[in-house]
Amino acid sequence: MRAPAPALRLPAVGAMLLLLAVATTGSALACTPPLAGRPAATLQSERYVLAFRPNPAAVAVDSRFALEIAICARDGRTLPDYVMVDAHMPDHRHGMNYRPVLTATGHGTYRAEGFLFHMPGKWELTFELRHGGQSDRLAHALMIE
Amino acid sequence: MRLRNFTLAVVAAACTLLPASTRPAGGDEARATLGFSAGEVRRILSHGPWPPPWTADPSNRVSGAPAAAHFGKQLFFDPRLSRVGAISCATCHEPHRDFADGRMRAAAIDGVDRNTPGLLDVRYSRWFGWGGASDTLWGQSIRPILDPREMGASAAHIGTLVRDSDDLAEAYRRTFGRAPPADNELVLVDIGKALAAYQETLVSPPTPFDAFRDALARGDVTAAARYPDAARRGLKLFIGKGNCAVCHLGPRFTNGEFHDAGVPFLIDGKRVDPGRHQGIRRLRGSPYTLLGRFNDDPRRADGWATRQVVLQHRNWGEFRVPSLRGLVRTAPYMHAGSHATLADVVRHYSELDESRLHVHGERILRRLALTPREIADLVAFLESLSAPSRP
Numbered sequence: 001m002r003a004p005a006p007a008l009r010l011p012a013v014g015a016m017l018l019l020l021a022v023a024t025t026g027s028a029l030a031c032t033p034p035l036a037g038r039p040a041a042t043l044q045s046e047r048y049v050l051a052f053r054p055n056p057a058a059v060a061v062d063s064r065f066a067l068e069i070a071i072c073a074r075d076g077r078t079l080p081d082y083v084m085v086d087a088h089m090p091d092h093r094h095g096m097n098y099r100p101v102l103t104a105t106g107h108g109t110y111r112a113e114g115f116l117f118h119m120p121g122k123w124e125l126t127f128e129l130r131h132g133g134q135s136d137r138l139a140h141a142l143m144i145e
Numbered sequence: 146m147r148l149r150n151f152t153l154a155v156v157a158a159a160c161t162l163l164p165a166s167t168r169p170a171g172g173d174e175a176r177a178t179l180g181f182s183a184g185e186v187r188r189i190l191s192h193g194p195w196p197p198p199w200t201a202d203p204s205n206r207v208s209g210a211p212a213a214a215h216f217g218k219q220l221f222f223d224p225r226l227s228r229v230g231a232i233s234c235a236t237c238h239e240p241h242r243d244f245a246d247g248r249m250r251a252a253a254i255d256g257v258d259r260n261t262p263g264l265l266d267v268r269y270s271r272w273f274g275w276g277g278a279s280d281t282l283w284g285q286s287i288r289p290i291l292d293p294r295e296m297g298a299s300a301a302h303i304g305t306l307v308r309d310s311d312d313l314a315e316a317y318r319r320t321f322g323r324a325p326p327a328d329n330e331l332v333l334v335d336i337g338k339a340l341a342a343y344q345e346t347l348v349s350p351p352t353p354f355d356a357f358r359d360a361l362a363r364g365d366v367t368a369a370a371r372y373p374d375a376a377r378r379g380l381k382l383f384i385g386k387g388n389c390a391v392c393h394l395g396p397r398f399t400n401g402e403f404h405d406a407g408v409p410f411l412i413d414g415k416r417v418d419p420g421r422h423q424g425i426r427r428l429r430g431s432p433y434t435l436l437g438r439f440n441d442d443p444r445r446a447d448g449w450a451t452r453q454v455v456l457q458h459r460n461w462g463e464f465r466v467p468s469l470r471g472l473v474r475t476a477p478y479m480h481a482g483s484h485a486t487l488a489d490v491v492r493h494y495s496e497l498d499e500s501r502l503h504v505h506g507e508r509i510l511r512r513l514a515l516t517p518r519e520i521a522d523l524v525a526f527l528e529s530l531s532a533p534s535r536p
Contacts, residue, residue, distance in 0.1 A: 062400050064449065092509050097402055098453040114453040118402045119391050119509075145187070 034107055035070035045136040047077050048129050052140075054115075061120045061144050067100075069110040071129065080129035080136075085112045087125050117144050178366050179377065186361060188384045193358040195396050195470075196348050197269060203442035204435055205283050205338045207320055208345060216316040217343025220336060223313075225306055226290055228297035229254060234289070234340065237261045244347065245475040249482030255294040258412050260482035263475040265349040266468055268341075271401040271450060275464045275480040276424025280451045281440075282341035284433035287333060303336055304329030334439045349471045350532040354380070357529075372529070379526025382519055387494070391509060398469035398530065403460065407497050407510060408479045410462045418481070421463035425456045473531035491515065491523045 031049050033042065039051035052069045059065050073079050085102055088095040100112045117123050127138040176186045199209075207213035220226060224233040232253045238244040244264035251257040259275050267273070273285035289295040290303065307313045308325045317325045317332075320339055325332050353372060360368035383389045394400050403421040410418045428451065433439060435448035464480040478484040484493060495515040515523070 062395060094459065097455060098450060099455045101453060114449055116450075118400045120394065121391065145191075 030074035031072035033070035033072045034109055035068060037068075039070075041140050043127070043138040043140055044074070045129070045138055046074070047131070047134075047136055048073055048080065048138075050127055050129070050138055052125075052127075059117065059142070059144060061117055064114065064116050067112040067115065067125075069102075069112060069127070071108045071110075073108075078131055079108050080131045082128075082130035083110060084128040084130075085110075085125065087115060087117070087123050089119065089121055090124055091122055092119065120144050176361070179361070179369055181361075181381070185381065185384055188390060189358055189380065190362055191395065192390075192398065193355055193362070193396050195351050195355045196266075197396055202268070202282065202341070202345070203444075204281050204440045204447060205341055206441040207335075207338050207342050210320065210342060212316075212320045213339050213342035214346050215343075216320045217339040217341065219312075219316060220340055221343055225310070226296055226298060226303065226336070227254070228299070228302060232296050234286075237289075237295075238264050243349075243471050243474040247476070249477055251295070253289075253295040254297045257292075257294050258416075258418055259480050260477065262467065263471060264344055265347050265471050266397060267347065268345040269397055272403075272424070272465060274424065276420050276422075276427070277403060277465055278424040278427035278431070279433070280428060280435050280448075281433070282344055283334070283337040284431065286340040286344070287337040287433050290333070290336070300329040300333040304332040307332050307336065334433065337433070338441075352470065352532050353529040354526070373525060375522050375525035376529040377526075378519075379522035379524070379529075382515075382523050383526055386519075387513060387515075387523065388509070388511075389494075392466045393469055399466045401466070403463040403465055404509070405459070405462045406464070406479070406493075407499075408464070408481070408483060408493070410464075410480075412481070417461075419461055420480070421465075422456065422458075422460035425454060425460060428454070429456075469527060469530050471531050473528055487524045487527050488520060491520045491527075495520060 030044075033039070033049050033051035035051040035053060037053060040053045040057070042049060042051040044050070048071055050069065050071045052067050055066045055068055067085065069083075069085065071079060071083070083102060083104075085100055086095060087100075096116060097118060098114050098116050100114045102110055102112045104110055122141055122143055125140045125142070129136045129138070176183065181189065202208035221234045221238075224231050224236075226233060236253055237246045237251045238261065239246055242263070246261040248261065250259060251261040262275070268282060270282070271280070273279040273282060274288070279285035279288060290298050291300075304325070304327075307317055308327075314325055317335070317339075321335055325335075353376070357369055357372035357377075360366075360372075383393075390398075392400055392402075392404055403424075405420075410420060412418050428434060431437070435442075435445060435451050440448070467478075472478070472487060476485060476487075478487070478490050479493075484490045492515075494510070495513045497510055497512045499510070499512060
């Protein structure tokens with residue numbers, strides 16, 4: 001597996017195959033992401049299960065935070081060799097003013113630093129997991145007051 | 146591969162990730178009496194308390210030092226800092242106007258393209274200037290000293306001046322614990338840091354809004370009822386129909402970032418002011434930032450925003466969201482002083498030309514179509530964000 005690259009904004013979709021994730025709140029998972037502690041949310045696609053937790057745990061508007069992320073591959077598949085994470089406000093048609101920096105911390109775990117939601121409202125976290133010429137896209141919406 | 150339905154986990158997110166900020170307060174009786182819902186009360190409380198706690202700037206080794214603030218104040222009013230010996234910081238930042246100048250656009254050695262912002266509460270900013278070309282108050286303080294249109298000086302001018310002037314050399318030694326060095330740029334940066342130490346002390350006093358907000362927080366209906374009805378109605382518009390608090394949030398009534406508010410960005414009708422786009426480019430080219438060698442914090446702990454800020458096409462025509470505190474004494478408004486009064490500002494948003502907004506930009510602003518009474522109420526609210534007496 002190649003070392004994951006730093007986080008980037010989502011590229012043009014082009015011919016990539018996108019999988020939109022289902023946020024899970026209790027359904028059976030094919031694997032358990034190795035996130036230390038309780039996740040804030042767990043998302044899954046055909047190939048992967050991703051759990052994450054913000055740090056600090058309470059995300060406030062206009063305050064910097066990081067994400068602890070863990071990924072596992074379902075059904076004996078290989079972990080992604082490229083991971084990207086970003087966030088945007090779909091209703092406002094803009095993203096963040098800062099580009100998060102993603103660092104692989106080993107065994108499918110990552111830390112993404114430098115998130116700042118500069119407005120209250122609905123934000124969507126997006127994760128892109130690439131492997132074998134395919135890309136799985138997972139998304140999670142959250143309301144920030 | 147099968148495309149699965151995408152479910153937005155809004156509810157789950159709201160339960161798990163959510164805002165640190167506010168606790169419902171004010172008490173049911175207080176908010177019912179005053180006509181606010183629990184959600185509105187939460188939003189109102191998020192605009193305080195005021196002032197925020199003081200913390201030193203780790204990038205400035207004399208931040209918070211009384212000797213530095215004293216030296217900085219001396220420098221602020223000293224016209225010898227300018228190339229022509231006649232322009233000081235106070236030429237444009239007039240104390241009796243809350244450190245603005247009353248002009249549409251600043252004028253020093255020459256005319257400047259932007260309005261002079263007031264300096265109260267400037268220390269709480271993440272970015273400085275209308276385009277955010279500086280990430281520190283000391284870096285921002287150096288910029289006008291070197292700008293040929295403003296003070297027109299140079300590092301050599303400042304270094305020579307401080308070394309050769311007994312009063313400045315002595316104040317420098319008291320502040321920095323050594324004589325002014327031979328390196329002109331080091332002296333220039335230290336002068337910026339002393340000026341910043343002075344400006345850090347310029348904090349606006351609590352306002353009628355703060356008295357109302359604090360009364361609401363403790364459930365004191367009697368005290369809260371002293372807030373004028375028009376201001377209260379304006380506040381309700383501000384956090385509701387007006388959608389103003391999307392950008393003007395928190396105790397300073399700003400998110401500290403940059404937006405296109407539909408204000409004309411042509412200078413003299415012919416040149417474009419690139420706004421934040423130019424600000425980021427200048428930031429990246431400046432040696433006086435948190436990422437440079439003059440940052441006194443060896444850990445560069447506060448430099449994340451400078452490292453990670455993204456230059457985007459939509460930054461064209463974006464300008465800093467100003468704080469709304471103390472507006473009464475800092476007219477005219479907007480980045481080029483295009484709006485003479487607070488009523489003009491409110492009418493701008495009421496009659497907004499949405500087609501003027503950047504085609505690639507955000508879709509936040511909408512024409513508000515306010516009634517004359519709503520405009521007056523919003524103005525009353527904005528006026529309540531200024532203290533009646535000078536600091």
